[in-house]
Structure formats: structure tokens, C-alpha cells
Amino acid sequence: MDTRTVAVFSLGGTIAMTTDPVTGGVVPALSAHDLLAAVPALQHLDVDLRVHDFRNVPSASLGFDDLDALTEALADAFRTGCDGAVVTQGTDTIEETAYLLDLLLPGDQPVVVTGAMRNPTLPGPDGPANIHAAVIAAAAPELTGAGTVVVLGDEIHAARTVRKSHSTSPAAFTSPATGPLGRIHEGRVHLHAPLAARTTFTRPTTGAAARVGLYTATLGDDGTLLAAMAEACDGLVVAAFGVGHVPEGFVGILERAASRIPVVLASRIGNGPVLRGTYGFPGSEKDLLARGLIRAGHLDAHKARLLLHTLLRQGRTPAEITAAFATAAH
Template sequence: MGTKAVAILSLGGTIAMTADPATGGVVPALSAHDLLAAVPALQGLDVELRVHDFRRLPSASLGFDDLSALADALAEAFRSGCDGAVVTQGTDTIEETAYLLDLLHPGEQPIVVTGAMRNPTLPGADGPANIHAAVIAAAAPELRGAGAVVVLGEEIHAARTVRKSHTTSPAAFTSPATGPLGRLYEGRVHLHGPLAARTTFAGPTIRAAARVGLYTATLGDDGALLAAMAEACDGLVVAAFGVGHVPEGFVAVLERAAARIPVVLASRIGNGPVLEGTYGFAGSEKDLLARGLIRGGHLDAYKARLLLHVLLGQGRNRDETAAAFALAAH
């Protein structure tokens, strides 16, 4: 099959951190070349690595401009002949970065996002093993058409379903609704089943500064803070209770907001769908959808926010946005 070419783009994060005497903590400092030098097993793979030192940031400081530039760099790498790509970054925002890249990548080449839960100064640092597994995955024919995936701890997770579910565990990444796509062992990708169909929304951005808010429903909230947020937003995602319920005091606020901007109804649970026709009380999913909210379906609130950001940036109207969610969030 010949040597595969894999692009490596590093963004910083725990995987690239070293001790900083000035702060007493660790900070992003290692380059992409430094990261690869710590993985001598890469030399035994029949893979050509094309390395790009893209950013050196903690992942909490990454922004939409960084991710847009990253998507462009990945597209250029694929045009230049790369068969896949690996993105290394901090784990705090991996689930969001991976899903955003997945939405913007219509091609067949896999994008593998990885990082580390233990920085290189700690015993048992997991970065080198994760990089090794990510390169194997990016070059694997089994992942052609998978879009963006997250690989840590030798598990492969779809960008659409993955979540960081623990703050410190090396096994922090899970896909609560589906489980992982597969695993790596003995230097190969092994999938648990066929790849699911993907929905992508690649296209030019004509409204780069769209502001999308995310508001979480909590016990006893009277809706005043929600009203203030809605006024400042171009789009809004509500992380509702359970299957899509909010306090009754939210109802008028959300109806007014939905008449002005797209408002997506998601769940704060992170596993399972927003329903559409089971409950009928004021503030239920049926009531809110009838008032103009857009059903978030199976997308968690964080990913619903990213999809809405992409759609607003592309200038989609409310009906087009609702149709896109119906496709992407089923």
C-alpha cells in the first residue's frame, strides 16, 4: 500500500507542558518536534510525518480564530497529499475542538485529536503512547471516512459522541451514548462495527463574530440572568433539565428570544435525546418547541453550541438552522 503521509499539528496543552520555575507549575513549552522525539517507536512505523508547530497554548485559551486557522491548515495538508492528520492539544477542550473540526471536514482523511492527562514531568506520562496510537490511527484505512476522532488510552471515540468525563483520570474520555468506535492493539485499529454516517457543514464564513451563548437551567432560577444573556447573543443554547424542561419562568424569556435569534433546546445531562412530544406542561419540550425553539436532539449542549456557531457564521436563517440540527442531531 506504500508509505502513508500523516500531518502532525501541535496546539500545546498538558501533553506539551514542562515545569516553569517562575510559576511553580507546568506551562506549554514543547514543540511538535519535541513531542515526537519522545516517541522513538514512531521510527518503526511506515509513515511519513509532516510536522507543524501550530500553537503553544493551554486548550482553555484556544478560540474560534485558532480553530478556523487549524481547519484551513488541515485542508491544505490533505490537498498536499496527507492521508490523515494528528492534532495534539490540551484535554480541557478536546471534545469541542474535535467536533468543530468534524463539522468542517468533508473529506475522507481521518483527523485524530489526542492529548495527555499526565504532563511529561509526571511518572507514567501518557502523551507518548497517545501520540503513537494517534499516528497509527491517522494512517489506518479503517478510519477513512470517520471524520474527526479522539484517541486516548488506545480507545477511539467519534467526535460527535465523546466527552471528558473525569478531571484527572487517564481514562477520562468516554462516549456515554454509544461507547468507543474501537480500540488499538498490536499496532492496529480494530473497530467495533461500521462507521456511522456523518453530516458536515463546510463552507465560507460570512459572519465571523457571531456570539452564541450557553445557559444551563438550575433549580430555583427565575430567568433574569437568562434574559440578560439572551439580549447579548446572536444565538443561544439552553441546557435544559432532563429531556428538555425548564422552569416556567423561562418560558416567556425563551419565546421572546426565539422570535429574534435561533434558540436551541439541549439537555444538561449529556447522554440521551431531547424529546419532542411527550410532556405538555409550560416549560416542557413540547411547549418550548411550539414556541419556536429548535430541538437539539442527541447533541449535548456544548456540541449544539458549536454547530449553531458554524451555522450562524455561514449566514443560515432559522429554517435552515432547524433543518441542519434535524440532520446532525438525530
């Protein structure tokens, strides 16, 4: 294989943290070059690295402006000849940033998002191994057309399905519905199955801000807080019980909201679909969809929020939003 070119963008996070002498806690401090210097095995790969210090913040502080700028920077890197890219960041929001990049970057070059569960001050930090695996993945022809993937612990996960499923474990990232796309061993990518088709939404934004709420159904909720949130939103995602059920008291609130703004019905479980028409009681999935809510399908609530936010910022019509979810959430 010819020498491959991979862009590396560092955003901060646990992988780039060191101890703050004032607080005694760890904070983002290491540069992209610092991170790569901790991985001497990269020198043995036939890969040309183009390194960018992009941000240096905890991932909880990343915003849509940061991701817009990163999307443009990645597109520029691909236009100037990069075969793939690695993004290092904090693990708190990896599943969200990866999915947003997957929606907005239509090219065949893979984007590999990685991070670390153990910061560099701890015994056995996982950041260097994850960076090594991520560079291998970004340079691999096998991932051409894969879009954005998440690589930690030598596992490759599709952005659409990946979840952070544990708060501290080094094996925190899983794809509950599908399992990983593949794994990396002996310096190569090994896929378990052919890559799935992707759906991207790349229309320019209208410039308007979009406030998309995410409301989780819980036992005994009378809907008062839901009504207040719906009034403040341009779009709303409801993380419902099970296959798409809410308390009966939610029904009128959601129907009124859906007459004004797009309201997406997702599941709070994060594994498995919202159904279409199995249950028929007030507040069931069949009832809510008949009242104008949009089915999230297999998308979890957090990813449904990102898709709705993207579509609203692009100025999509209600019909286009419904059609987009039908395509992306199958």
C-alpha cells in the same frame, strides 16, 4: 500497505508542558518535534510524518480564529497528499475542537485529536503512548471517511459523541451514549462496527462574528440572568433539565428570544436525547418546541453551541438552521 503520510499539528496543552521555574507550575513549552522525539516507537511505523508547530497554548485559551486557521491548514495538508492528520492539544477542550473540525472538514482523510492527562514531568506520562496510537489511527485505511476522532488510552471515539468525563483520570474520555468506535492494539485499528454517516457544513463564513450563549437551567432560577444573556446573544443554547425541561418562569423569556434569534433546546445531562412530545406542561419539551425553540436531539449542549455558531457564521437562514439541527442531531 504502502507508506502513509500523516501531518502532525501541535497546539500545546498538558501533553506539551514542562515546569516553569518561576511559578513552579507546568506550562506549554515543548515543540511538536520534542513530542515526537519522546516516542521512539514511531520510527518503526511505515509512516511519513509532516510536523507543524501550530500553537503552544493551554487549550482553554484556544479560540475560533485558531480553529479556523487549523481547519485551513488541515485542508492544505490533505490537498498536498497527506492520508491523515494528528492534532495534539490540551484535553480541556478536545471534545469541542474535535467536533468543530468534524463539522468543517468534509474529506475522507481522518483527523485524530489527542492529548495527555499526565504531563511529561509526572511518573507514567500518557502523552507518548497517545501520540503513538494517534499516528497509527491517522494512517489506518480503516478510518477513511471517519472524519474527526479522539484517541486516548488506545480508544477511538467519534467527535460527535465523545466527552471528557473526569477531570484527572487517564481514562477521562468516554462516549456515554455509544461507547468507543474501536480500539488500537498490536499496532492496528480494530473497529467495533461500521462507521456512521457524517454531516458536515462547509459553506464559507460571512465574516460576521456570532455570539452564541450557553445557559444551564438550575433549581430555583427565576430567569433574570437568562433574560440578560438572551439580549446579548446572536443565538442561544439552553441546557435544560432531563429530556428538555425548564422552570415555568423561563417560558416567556425563551419564547420572546426565539422570535428574534435561534434558540436551541439541549439537555444538561450530556447522555440521551431531548424528546419531542412526551411531556406537555409549561416549560416541557413539547411546550418549548411549539414556541419556536430548536431541538438539539442527541447533541449535548456544548456541541449544539458549536453547530449553532458555525451556522450563524455561515449566514444560514432560520429555516436552514432548523433543518441542519434536524439532520445533525438525530
